[in-house]
Amino acid sequence: MHEKSDRDHVAWDIETTGFGWSEEITVSGFWFPGGHATLLVNAGPHAADAEAFERRLAEACGAPVSVTVADDEAALLKGMRRVVFERFERDYDRLVAYNAESWKGGFDLPFVRTRCIRQGVDWPFDGLLFADLWDPVKKRLNTTTTAYGASDDANSLTGAYDLLCDRNESLGDVLGDAEGHAWYRDRPYDPFEDSGSAAAHYREGDLLPVLEHNLADVHRTWELGELVRRFVSSKDVTEKKL
Helix, strand or coil: CCCCCCCEEEEEEEEECCCCCCCCEEEEEEEECCCEEEEEEECCCCCCCHHHHHHHHHHHHCCCEEEEEECCHHHHHHHHHHHHHHHCCCCCEEEEECCCCCCCCCCHHHHHHHHHHHHCCCCCCCCCEEEECHHHHHHHCCCEEEECCEEEECCCHHHHHHHHCCCCHHHHHHHECCCCCECCCCCCCCCCCCHHHHHHHHHCCCHHHHHHHHHHHHHHHHHHHHHHHHHCCHHHCCEEEC
């Protein structure tokens, strides 16, 4: 994943109403090479204005953002299929995520499979090349923290990002894209410290901060993917077709 001729990364993450099999996907977000994002939101019974969301999100992250409002979870899953069909270059792009499906399990991909089955929707990622970043970040980059003689491993998405990327302006040459944009700068637009808060706001119909949270997470995921590409041997990164 570190060669210049290697595939580009498309980062992906979801928000849900909870962790159980009967919960639903609320937002599915993609961050594409070159610095632009596509988010799909399951509006359900809530009011949603895609254009207003796009303006606010673009202002927050400094990059173009496209928002698609789905009437329900089934429509969101079908929208994910359209994004994959229309936006992915299967011969050049690789889907990356953080703890979406690793050797210890992961959350996002198993959750989406179950929701596709429950909603009667075909698998949206059929044949895509995929790599999970959790294992190479944990094993090949030092994210160990110490305090008063005790040690811990900041191996969550936000923990690893804060240690390796956040506020580190020296990463400009590492994370700058082909057009010279540096996406490493500090981004304060994530309103939550955890996904539980996002789920609570979704239930109340407060959708914008849920979208902001997902956008921040796919942004973090993409940047960690670029670090892995440049500093970790491709032999240490497991990839597979979904």
